[in-house]
Amino acid sequence: MSDLIVKEEFEVKFAKPASFYNIENRNIPNKYQDDEIKCKEKLEIEEEPIAFTEEKYICSQSGKAFPHNSTPVKQQRTHTGEKPYQYNQFDNAFSWEETLINNQRKNTREKPYQCSQCNKTFSHKHVHIDHQRTHNRGKPYKCNQCDKIFSANSNLIMHQRIHTGEKPYQCIQCDKAFSMISNLRRHMRIHTGEKPYQCCQCDKTFSQSSALVSHHRTHTGEKIYKCSQCDKVFSSNGYLKTHQRKHTGEKSYQCNQCDKELSTNSSLIIHQRIHTGEKPYQCSQCDKSFSQNIHLVDHLRTHTREKPYQCSHCDKAFSRENTLTVHQRTHTSEKPYQCTQCGKAFLTNSNLIKHQRIHTGEKPYQCRQCDKTFSQNSTLLNHERTHTGDKPYQCSHCGKAFSYRHVLIKHQRKHTGEKPYQCKQCSKAFSENGTLINHERTHTGEKPYQCNQCNMAFSENGILMNHKRTHTREKPYKCKHCDKAFSTNCNLIIHQRMHTGEKPYQCRQCDKAFSHRDVLIKHLKKHTGEKPYKCNHCNKAFSENGTIINHE
Structure with missing residues (x-):
């Protein structure tokens, strides 16, 4: 059969035989609607052409022809940008009636x-x-x-x-690509800071609807997801699945750089940033960036000084909820995280993870400048300052600057005299928690740090490290003034005072200053008259141990 040409006001040309086409929706005059013309059957064409009553409508911009007058109008709006249908609730305009209807259903919640x-x-x-x-x-x-x-x-x-x-969906700001457009949209909110989901009870906003749903349960107390093994309940299915992996030991997400296995995909993504150095969460006030959103949120409170989490036991307030949780365990003495290898228990999961690296020897944090590796990220950050010389922490009392925040806090206690750490057995107080822990071992006799070469044990890790150098004869601490080297950092510091003339230890009674703490202690005995060293033979007493040795 030859190709069919239909003519009325316009022509329709079929490139294939007419028998190929389905005419179920055509408006055909009654004389052609006999028993032989049925839906999805082949059409037998008589010699007389089929007359269509439709008119031809042509788009003035693109020249396209359409069978209905509404179609070119819609087509032209793609050229003109016209959006005649307006929805007052959002002041959005739409170029299609259907789009308007769909948007109205979205906001009126109509579901036909x-x-x-x-x-x-x-x-x-x-x-x-x-x-x-x-x-x-x-x-x-x-x-x-x-x-x-x-x-x-x-x-x-x-x-x-x-x-x-x-991954066809690519971020225009950081070139990350995603397999789903919804994941790209979520990711873009990291850059824009958009949080379109707002809690109706406390006005908190969230970047994801699932986060809002989970947050809302903190108000209602609802916990609908129950563990079948231990009857614990959770406010989100994600938390339940993560928890259940503690029972199964499942770790289905593996890092392709170090082969570490993690129990959740989010943990894997965060872990991989250790290798890539990626920090996608940037502070809008000081340009600092972070690898995790929670760290950015915590950091922002250093600008606002907001402390929304208050302890019910002692009225202390905290900027982070998990810090409050950990603090409350100091009142209850709860240590829920236990090491499976040695039985030690910890207040926080992060402390348990750090501790477990003593057993595994894992050091996942690597310095980019000298390739040294560390078991903790904070240790890496501190180490990197040895390359940069950065000292961001300054004392408000004397102007001294420090590379590490914890060193500044310790230093400031010299000015304030604060000793917040108290021994429960003898009521002695200390300015540092580490000093308290070391002191408590004098009561318990515990010596957890053992030398692997001679089996000597020590109460402090620092003493063990110093001891190990007696085997290796290593002297890593070098004086920048005279090339002398020392096995301990404290000996280097004391030595450098010979060059600088620094005398940080001052007597409060006569204003004399000393370069060594032990020299100050000896000097103070002149004021107090204290003579703690007594001779066993003649009962003479001396203020210094060296003097009694010479006497005996």
């Missing part, structure tokens, strides 16, 4: 499509159709690589990207 099997309702027809397949078990879309089946073609396409590694 109802499932005949479970009475669920939907705003959009295509969502309704996808849902019905879940009842009919109709999953016609099958992956050709792993035989998984899906109820919607779009779900199959997204799934196949797992196999192909395709």
Whole structure:
């Protein structure tokens, strides 16, 4: 059969034989609607042409022809940008009636499509159709690589990207790519700071709807996800799944750089930033950046000085909820995190992880300048300052600057005389927690640090490190003035005072100053008259140990 040409006000040309085309929706005059013309059957054409009553409508911009006058109007709006349909609630304009209707349904929550099997309702027809397949078990879309089946073609396409590694959605700000557009949108909120989901009870905002849902349960106290093994309940399914991996020991997420296995995908992403150095969360006030959003949130409170979390036992307030939780354990003496190898228990999970690296020898944090590795990120940061010479922490009393915050805090206690750490057995107080721990071992006799060469044990790790150098004869601390080297840092500091003339130890009674603390202690005995060293033979007493040795 020759190609069919239909003429009225316009011509329609078929590039294929007319028998190929389905005419079920055509408006055909009655004389052609006999028994031989049926839906999806081949059409037999008589010699007389079929007359269409439709008029031809042409787009003035692109020259395209359309069978209905509404179609070129819609087409032209793509050229002109005209959006005649306005929705007052958001002052948004829409170029299509359908878009307006869909947006109105979104905000009025109208759901005209109802499932005949479970009475669920939907705003959009295509969502309704996808849902019905879940009842009919109709999953016609099958992956050709792993035989998984899906109820919607779009779900199959997204799934196949797992196999192909395709990531078609790219961030224009940092070039990161994603397999799903929804993941790109979530990621973009890191850059924009957008948090469109607001809690109706406390006005907190969130970048993800799931985070808002989980947060809302902190107000209601609702915990709907229950562990089948230990009866613990959780406010989100994600928390439950993470918890259940403690029972199963499952660690299904593996780092491709160091082969470490982690129990959650989010933990893997955070871990990989150790290797990449990526810090996507940037402070808008001081340009500092962080690898985790929670660290940015904590940091922002250093600018606002906000401390929303208050202890119910002692009225102390904290900027972080987990800091409050850890603090409250000092009142309850709870230590929920226990090492499976040696039985030690810890207040926080992070302290347990740090401790476990003593057993495993793991050092995941590497310096980019000298390739040294460290078991803790804070130790790496402190080490990096030896390269940069950075001293960001300054004392407000004397102007001294320090590389480390904890050193500044310790230093400031010299000015204030504060000793917040008290021994429970003898009521002695100390300015540092580490000094208290070391002191408590004089009561318990505990010596947890053992030399692997001679089996000597020590109460402090620092003493063990110094001891080990007696085996290796290593002297890593070098004087920058005279090339002398020392096995301990404290000996280097004392030695350097010979060059600088620094005398930091001052007598409060006569204003004399000394370069060594032990010399100050000896001097103070002149004022007090104290003579603690007594001769066993003649009962003479001396203020210094060296004097009694010479006497005896």
